[in-house]
Amino acid sequence: MAELARVSMTICDRDGRLLTRPSCLEPVCRLLGAAEPGRAACAADIESAAAAKECCGERTCHAGLAQFRVPIELDGAPLGCIVVGHRPTGPAAAEKLGDTAPRYGLEAADLARAAEATPPWTESQRRATLHCASALARAIAQLCRQEQFIRHRVEELTAMYDLAGLLSGTSDLQAVLDATTRRVTEVMGVKACLIRLLDEDTGELVMKAGHNLSPEYINKGPVVLGRNPIDDAAFAGETVHIVDAATDSRLLYPEEAVREGIVSGLCTAMMHRGQTVGVIRVYTGEPHRFSALEISLLKAVASTAAAAIANARLYAQRQEALRYRQHLQYAGEIQRRMIPGQPPPHRYLDFAGVYAPRLEVGGDFYDFIDLPWGNVGVCIADVVGKGIPAALMMASVRAALRGHAHTILEINEILARVNRHLCRDTLTREFATLFYGVFSPDGGQLVYCNAGHSPPLLLRGDEFTRLETGGMLIGVSSKAVYERASLALHPGDLLVFYTDGVTEALNFQGEAFGQQRLEASIRHYRREETGTIAQQLLWDVRRFTGLAAQTDDITVVVARVRQPA
Numbered sequence: 374m375a376e377l378a379r380v381s382m383t384i385c386d387r388d389g390r391l392l393t394r395p396s397c398l399e400p401v402c403r404l405l406g407a408a409e410p411g412r413a414a415c416a417a418d419i420e421s422a423a424a425a426k427e428c429c430g431e432r433t434c435h436a437g438l439a440q441f442r443v444p445i446e447l448d449g450a451p452l453g454c455i456v457v458g459h460r461p462t463g464p465a466a467a468e469k470l471g472d473t474a475p476r477y478g479l480e481a482a483d484l485a486r487a488a489e490a491t492p493p494w495t496e497s498q499r500r501a502t503l504h505c506a507s508a509l510a511r512a513i514a515q516l517c518r519q520e521q522f523i524r525h526r527v528e529e530l531t532a533m534y535d536l537a538g539l540l541s542g543t544s545d546l547q548a549v550l551d552a553t554t555r556r557v558t559e560v561m562g563v564k565a566c567l568i569r570l571l572d573e574d575t576g577e578l579v580m581k582a583g584h585n586l587s588p589e590y591i592n593k594g595p596v597v598l599g600r601n602p603i604d605d606a607a608f609a610g611e612t613v614h615i616v617d618a619a620t621d622s623r624l625l626y627p628e629e630a631v632r633e634g635i636v637s638g639l640c641t642a643m644m645h646r647g648q649t650v651g652v653i654r655v656y657t658g659e660p661h662r663f664s665a666l667e668i669s670l671l672k673a674v675a676s677t678a679a680a681a682i683a684n685a686r687l688y689a690q691r692q693e694a695l696r697y698r699q700h701l702q703y704a705g706e707i708q709r710r711m712i713p714g715q716p717p718p719h720r721y722l723d724f725a726g727v728y729a730p731r732l733e734v735g736g737d738f739y740d741f742i743d744l745p746w747g748n749v750g751v752c753i754a755d756v757v758g759k760g761i762p763a764a765l766m767m768a769s770v771r772a773a774l775r776g777h778a779h780t781i782l783e784i785n786e787i788l789a790r791v792n793r794h795l796c797r798d799t800l801t802r803e804f805a806t807l808f809y810g811v812f813s814p815d816g817g818q819l820v821y822c823n824a825g826h827s828p829p830l831l832l833r834g835d836e837f838t839r840l841e842t843g844g845m846l847i848g849v850s851s852k853a854v855y856e857r858a859s860l861a862l863h864p865g866d867l868l869v870f871y872t873d874g875v876t877e878a879l880n881f882q883g884e885a886f887g888q889q890r891l892e893a894s895i896r897h898y899r900r901e902e903t904g905t906i907a908q909q910l911l912w913d914v915r916r917f918t919g920l921a922a923q924t925d926d927i928t929v930v931v932a933r934v935r936q937p938a
Contacts, residue, residue: 374509378502380494381440381459384513385423387451395419400487401438402459404479411477419456434459437473439494443506447514447521457506460494546685550582553678557655558584561667564634564658568643569596569604570651570682578604578652590633593626601625603640607652612668613640617660630656637661641672645679653678711771716903717741719749721816725903726930727911729874735926736763736805737872738771742778747814750778753930755826755872756805770795770805770847784811785822785857788847792824792855795848804848808840808870812862816934819860819868829870832895833863840868868932869895869910874925878914881921886914903931 375382375396384393395415397406405411418434422442425432432440440458444451474481554566565585569578578596598604602623603613615621615638618630635656643651653675663671709728716724726739736756744750752774756766773794777787788809795805808829810821823829825846828839842858871891878886894913898906907929914927 374505378457378498378505379460379492380457380502382506383419383423383456384445384453385420385456386453389420389424391416391419391423392453397459399438399459400490401484404484404487405473405477408477408479411479414477422456422458423454437461438491441499441503441506443503443510445510445513445517447517452514452517455506455510457502460498461488461491546682546689547582549678549681549685551584553653553674553681554582554584557653557671557674561655561670563655565656566654567591567656568651568653568678570643571598571649581651587633590629593629596625604652607640607642608649610642612672614663615639615656616662618656634658637663639663639668639671641668641675643675643679643682645676645683650679650682711740711768712738713741717743717749719812719816721814721935722749722812723903723933723935724751724930725907727907727928729911729923729927731874731923731926732760735759736767737874737926737928738767739870739928739930740771740775742775744778744811749812750809751812751870751930751932752807752809753826753829753870753872753928754805754807755874755926755928757803759926762803766795766799766803766805769798770807774807774809778809783857784809784820785843785855788822788824788843788855789853792847792853793851796851799848804846806846806873808843810840812932817862819862820857821860822855822857824855827871827873827876829868830892830895831860832867832869832899833865835896837892837895862934864934864936866934867895867899867906869906870930870932871910872926872928874923874927875910875914875929877925878918878927879921879924880918886917890917903933907931 379399381396381399381402382393383391383395385391395402395406397403397415402415406415415434418432418440422432422434422440425442432442434440438459438461440456443455443457445453445455473479474484550568550570554568557563557566565583567583567586568581570581571577572579576598578598578601580591580596583591596604598608603615606613613623615624618624618627618635618638621627624630633656636659638654638656640652640654642649643653653671655671712728713726716726724741728735728737728739730737736758737754738756739751739753742750742752754767754770756763756770758766770791773791774787777790781787781790788807791807795803805824806826807824808821808826809824810819810829812819821829821840821842823841823843825843828841831838831840838860840858840860842856844855845853847853869891876886876888876891890913891910894910895906898909901909910929910931911927
C-alpha cells in the first residue's frame with residue numbers, strides 16, 4: 374500500500390511502539406534513513422505521532438514533512454494506529470530542509486535533489502491515502518477480532534481438554550468438584566463458581582464445591598429442589614440467566630448475594646446419560662450478559678464434570694465393594710476356622726463332615742466337642758438368614774453351646790440355656806435350628822435333643838429312623854422346654870446329620886431334592902467311608918440342581934458305628 378500511494382507507512386501498537394519497520398519510500402526519507410542518526414530520528418517522530426490522541430491529526434516531522442495518525446480500534450478500544458505520510462504539503466517544504474542536512478551529516482545539495490524528487494502531496498492524494506489507510510485499519514481490527522475469537526475458542530478447547538484430563542485422572546469426588554469450579558472461574562473470567570449436587574433422599578441441592586466464595590455465602594441456607602425457580606428451570610433443561618441478583622425475584626438469598634458482590638450469573642444442569650446430578654453456577658461482580666459461546670462452554674463443562682462425578686461415584690462404590698469383599702473374605706476365613714478341619718479320632722466311631730456355604734460366610738455350622746470321660750458331642754445348626762448377620766449369630770450360638778456343654782450334664786438343659794442366650798441377645802425374627810447329641814465313649818449310645826432342626830437319619834439295615842425328639846427352634850421363646858432322647862446304637866449303624874439346604878435345593882424346574890432322594894443317596898453310598906459318603910451326598914445335590922444357583926448353605930455330617938474287629 375505504501376508503494377501504491379508513494380508514502381511512508383508504519384503500524385504501531387497502542388503505546389506508540391513500532392510494530393513494522395518504516396517503509397521510507399520517499400527520496401527524502403530514504404536519504405535521511407541511510408545513516409543511524411536519521412533512522413533514530415524517523416523512528417522517534419513516528420512514535421510521537423502514534424502516541425498522539427488526535428484521530429487523523431496532521432503533524433510535521435523533523436524533516437518538515439507531513440504525517441498523519443490513523444487509529445486502529447476494536448469495539449471502541451484502541452489497539453494501535455497506522456502512521457502515514459512523510460510527503461511535503463507544498464514546494465515551500467523543500468526550503469525547510471536547509472538546516473536538516475548538517476544535523477545528519479548530509480550534503481545540502483543531495484538533500485535538495487531528494488526534496489525536488491519528492492512531489493508535494495495534493496489534497497485529493499491525501500484524502501485518498503487516508504481513506505485507504507482507514508480501510509486498512511478496519512481490516513486489521515477485523516483480523517484482530519477474528520484472532521481474538523479463535524484464541525478464545527482455543528483457550529476454551531484447551532481448558533476443556535485440560536479439565537477432561539484433570540477429571541479423568543482422579544477418582545476423588547471432592548477433588549473433581551474443586552478442580553471444576555476453579556478451572557471454570559479461570560477460563561470464563563468470572564468472579565466465582567459453585568456446584569450443588571442433588572441429594573435424592575431429601576431433594577436438597579447440597580453445596581459441594583465453591584471457588585472464590587466466602588464461607589458465609591456457602592453456608593447461607595438450604596436450597597431444595599421444587600422451591601427454587603432457578604434450579605428448577607435448570608433441572609428442566611433451561612440455561613438460566615441472572616441479570617441483576619439484587620432485583621431478581623427468583624433468588625432465594627438476594628441479600629446474601631449482594632453482600633457477596635454478585636451481580637450477574639448463569640446456571641445450567643449437570644447431566645450424565647439423561648440423569649441430572651446437580652447444577653453449576655457462575656457469577657460475575659459486574660453486570661454481564663453471557664454470550665452464546667460462554668453458555669456453550671459452561672454446558673460442555675457441566676456435561677464433562679457430570680460424567681466425572683458419575684465415574685467418581687462408581688469408583689467409590691467399587692472401592693467400598695472391594696473393602697466389603699475383603700471383610701467378607703476375612704470373616705469367611707474366621708468362620709471356616711470354626712468348622713472342624715478334621716473329624717475327631719475315635720476308637721468306636723467314624724466321623725466326617727462337609728460344609729458348602731452359599732456366600733463367603735453362612736449360617737450353617739457343625740462341630741465336634743470333646744467332653745469329659747471320653748464322650749463326644751456332635752452338633753449341627755442352621756441360623757436364619759445369610760451372609761454376615763447369619764455368621765455372627767452362628768458364632769454366638771456355637772460359643773454358647775460349647776460353653777454350656779462342658780458345665781451341664783443334661784443335654785436338654787444345655788439347649789434351653791442356649792435358647793435363652795439367643796432370645797436375650799437377638800431380635801424376634803432372628804432364630805436358629807439346632808441338633809445336639811452326645812455319643813458314649815464306647816459308641817453304643819446317643820443322647821440327643823433336636824431344637825426344630827431337620828431330623829437326622831439313622832440307617833440300620835434298610836430302615837431309616839428320624840431323630841426328632843426335642844422342642845421348638847431356639848431364639849423364639851425364652852420359656853421353651855426341651856426333651857431329650859436316648860438311642861442305643863449297633864455296629865454298622867450309619868447316622869446322617871444335614872441342614873435343610875440339602876433337601877430344599879432346587880433345580881431349574883423348581884423341583885426340590887427332597888427327602889426321598891436324600892435317603893436313596895444314603896442307601897447308595899452306605900458302604901463307603903464316611904468322608905466319601907458326605908462328599909457324594911453333596912455332589913448328588915449339585916448334580917440334581919445343575920447350573921441353578923445355590924439358594925442356601927449345605928452342611929452334611931456323617932457318623933458310623935464301627936464293626937467289631
